[in-house]
Amino acid sequence: MALVHKLLNGTYILSKCLKPSVASCPFLSTRFADYCSSSLQKPVATPGKASAQRNSAGGLQGDHQREVALDVTSPEEKPEVSFDKAIRDEIKEHFWRLKDEIVNHWIGPEGRPLQEVIMEQARVVWQFRGKEDLDKWIVTSDKTIGGRSEVFLKMGKNNQSALLYGTLSSAAPQDGENSQSGYCAMISRVPRGAFDRKKSYDWSQFNTLYLRVRGDGRPWMVNIREDTDFIQKSNQMYSYFMFTRGGPYWQEVKVTAQIPFSKFFFSNQGRIRDAQFQLLLDKISSIGFTLADKVDGPFFLEIDFIGVFADPAHTEEFAYENSPVLNPRLFK
Amino acid sequence: MRDYGVERDLAVYNLLLDVFPKEVFLPRNVFQKIFIHYPRQQECGLAVLEQMESHGVMPNKETEFLLLQIFGRKSYPMLKFVRMKLWFTRFKNVNPFPVPRDLPTDPVDLATLGLRRIEPDLSAKVTIYQMASSRDSTGTADPTEQHIVGIQSPGQQAALARHSPARPVFVEGPFSLWLRDKCVYYHILRADLEPPEEREVEEIPEEWNLYYPMQLDLKYGRSAWDDYEFDIDEVEEGPVFAICMAGAHDQATLAKWIQGLQETNPALAQIPVIFRLTASTGELLASSSGLEEPCPPPAQEEEEEEDKTQRQQQGQS
Numbered sequence: 001m002a003l004v005h006k007l008l009n010g011t012y013i014l015s016k017c018l019k020p021s022v023a024s025c026p027f028l029s030t031r032f033a034d035y036c037s038s039s040l041q042k043p044v045a046t047p048g049k050a051s052a053q054r055n056s057a058g059g060l061q062g063d064h065q066r067e068v069a070l071d072v073t074s075p076e077e078k079p080e081v082s083f084d085k086a087i088r089d090e091i092k093e094h095f096w097r098l099k100d101e102i103v104n105h106w107i108g109p110e111g112r113p114l115q116e117v118i119m120e121q122a123r124v125v126w127q128f129r130g131k132e133d134l135d136k137w138i139v140t141s142d143k144t145i146g147g148r149s150e151v152f153l154k155m156g157k158n159n160q161s162a163l164l165y166g167t168l169s170s171a172a173p174q175d176g177e178n179s180q181s182g183y184c185a186m187i188s189r190v191p192r193g194a195f196d197r198k199k200s201y202d203w204s205q206f207n208t209l210y211l212r213v214r215g216d217g218r219p220w221m222v223n224i225r226e227d228t229d230f231i232q233k234s235n236q237m238y239s240y241f242m243f244t245r246g247g248p249y250w251q252e253v254k255v256t257a258q259i260p261f262s263k264f265f266f267s268n269q270g271r272i273r274d275a276q277f278q279l280l281l282d283k284i285s286s287i288g289f290t291l292a293d294k295v296d297g298p299f300f301l302e303i304d305f306i307g308v309f310a311d312p313a314h315t316e317e318f319a320y321e322n323s324p325v326l327n328p329r330l331f332k
Numbered sequence: 333m334r335d336y337g338v339e340r341d342l343a344v345y346n347l348l349l350d351v352f353p354k355e356v357f358l359p360r361n362v363f364q365k366i367f368i369h370y371p372r373q374q375e376c377g378l379a380v381l382e383q384m385e386s387h388g389v390m391p392n393k394e395t396e397f398l399l400l401q402i403f404g405r406k407s408y409p410m411l412k413f414v415r416m417k418l419w420f421t422r423f424k425n426v427n428p429f430p431v432p433r434d435l436p437t438d439p440v441d442l443a444t445l446g447l448r449r450i451e452p453d454l455s456a457k458v459t460i461y462q463m464a465s466s467r468d469s470t471g472t473a474d475p476t477e478q479h480i481v482g483i484q485s486p487g488q489q490a491a492l493a494r495h496s497p498a499r500p501v502f503v504e505g506p507f508s509l510w511l512r513d514k515c516v517y518y519h520i521l522r523a524d525l526e527p528p529e530e531r532e533v534e535e536i537p538e539e540w541n542l543y544y545p546m547q548l549d550l551k552y553g554r555s556a557w558d559d560y561e562f563d564i565d566e567v568e569e570g571p572v573f574a575i576c577m578a579g580a581h582d583q584a585t586l587a588k589w590i591q592g593l594q595e596t597n598p599a600l601a602q603i604p605v606i607f608r609l610t611a612s613t614g615e616l617l618a619s620s621s622g623l624e625e626p627c628p629p630p631a632q633e634e635e636e637e638e639d640k641t642q643r644q645q646q647g648q649s
Binding site for chain 2: 119120121122123124127158160161180210212216217218219241243245246247248272274294295297298299300304305307309320323325326
């Protein structure tokens with residue numbers, strides 16, 4: 001199962017805190033525990049490396065998967081180690097999901113009745129009310145390229161918001177390749193269906209992104225990636241700025257950032273492209289927040305929820321026009 | 333360039349570009365035009381422009397003329413210049429909460445700027461309770477007095493006056509606020525949310541305003557397609573009564589702030605104030621480990637000290 005999964009998805013790396021019992025976390029092959037800490041900090045994902053296995057099933061897996069030493073101690077109980085049981089659990093889980101999908105298809109798109117989906121004007125896409133909501137996000141920083149920023153994600157007070165905090169350090173790694181450094185990012189996981197197929201979000205009836213956040217005055221960047229199987233498109237994303245105001249207010253004056261989707265500009269591999277086109281909303285795969293403002297120091301961002309809604313007052317389709325100086329081919 | 337402090341000076345960048353020899357790197361025939369002519373030099377020019385971009389310096393006509401003379405119209409530095417001109421003008425005013433480029437160096441001015449930014453109510457008043465001074469103050473161990481600047485809006489004053497003395501208010505902090513590249517810390521005075529039983533709805537009597545009704549209970553026929561509310565419970569938090577920025581984060585300084593607040597809010601004298609000072613990661617302490625501070629005059633009994641969790645956060649830039 002793990003081998004098949006690897007073939008399907010290449011190196012898709014996730015990290016998660018190790019849960020002590022196998023039965024509660026059946027996704028063996030999709031979860032790679034780097035290390036576990038007692039306070040529920042999200043470990044930093046390391047892309048591009050081969051998978052690290054849970055220690056229980058590690059020794060029994062195929063030999064082309066590297067084992068990583070884990071310093072996991074669960075003093076209360078030893079985890080129930082059974083490779084076959086884990087595989088069976090996972091297969092059952094996937095078939096359950098498949099059955100859900102087929103049944104939902106009869107009810108309506110995404111399992112909700114068609115009338116509700118058509119009429120809805122505002123949808124909450126991500127909310128942070130429990131630990132399982134945090135699992136939908138990956139947190140990265142420039143540690144992957146050798147920098148020194150740290151970033152952690154945890155539930156805020158009263159389990160009513162998520163707090164992304166850490167320290168940014170723009171000291172460039174001395175590896176001869178990177179001249180600048182210093183970024184932290186929180187990216188949502190790609191939604192998965194049965195058998196870990198990639199699913200995408202369809203926001204074509206909405207036109208504004210709504211974020212209820214509380215920050216500390218730093219400028220963040222919101223990135224949206226489209227769902228695509230083309231390799232050439234895998235580095236493309238649409239971004240825009242999110243300026244936080246700072247301050248304790250959340251309730252009275254909501255520091256909401258309402259960003260219409262027309263304002264997202266297109267970039268490839270981190271560079272803004274000359275040929276701009278509007279963000280098409282029918283296949284969105286993930287959204288992310290990045291902080292890279294070249295100022296060293298601690299930061300935090302508290303997020304209440306992220307939603308999309310259809311602003312009837314916003315009629316702009318796309319905010320940026322192409323210029324004939326940069327793109328003579330478009331204007332022939 | 334940061335060592336000399338001129339990284340945002342356009343004239344310096346133009347002088348740097350002036351160093352390049354003119355008209356040597358221009359491509360002369362079609363073959364030179366196809367291949368990148370003098371690639372290392374173009375990369376060098378690109379590096380200068382990149383530094384300009386990362387510091388947010390907008391190039392001007394002189395830069396354009398220099399680049400034309402040095403590299404020619406179709407070169408990469410020229411292309412980057414065109415892109416900078418385009419995208420910088422597009423994103424110049426994109427910040428809805430702009431911070432001025434030249435931040436005041438005086439901490440009191442900085443605190444005022446920060447507080448005005450945090451508090452959206454324009455009728456709020458900024459009060460300077462104490463100016464920073466390096467003179468020896470009587471009786472305190474450390475010789476410098478830290479500045480204390482506070483802000484409170486009339487609505488908050490009214491809310492504090494209405495607050496019942498049976499429930500304590502908390503001084504929480506320090507929270508960090510970044511103004512471009514300076515970090516200041518602020519504390520807030522807030523109360524917990526009242527449980528729903530105790531929440532009283534203020535009834536405005538009908539005779540209060542004879543010109544138009546204060547309360548309208550109209551139900552326009554809004555059906556499902558007009559529903560723009562999000563299907564989520566809002567995070568409810570207690571009201572904030574005042575915010576302050578102080579030079580030091582210890583309890584003595586904050587106590588002075590509370591004393592200063594009492595002059596405008598006499599009700600504060602009756603309300604117990606608990607200090608919850610943490611090493612800030614931006615979250616508020618859930619546990620109530622704080623020192624109950626006996627407020628000066630009247631009627632505050634000293635309770636036993638609980639352990640104070642107070643850690644200063646280093647790295648204040």
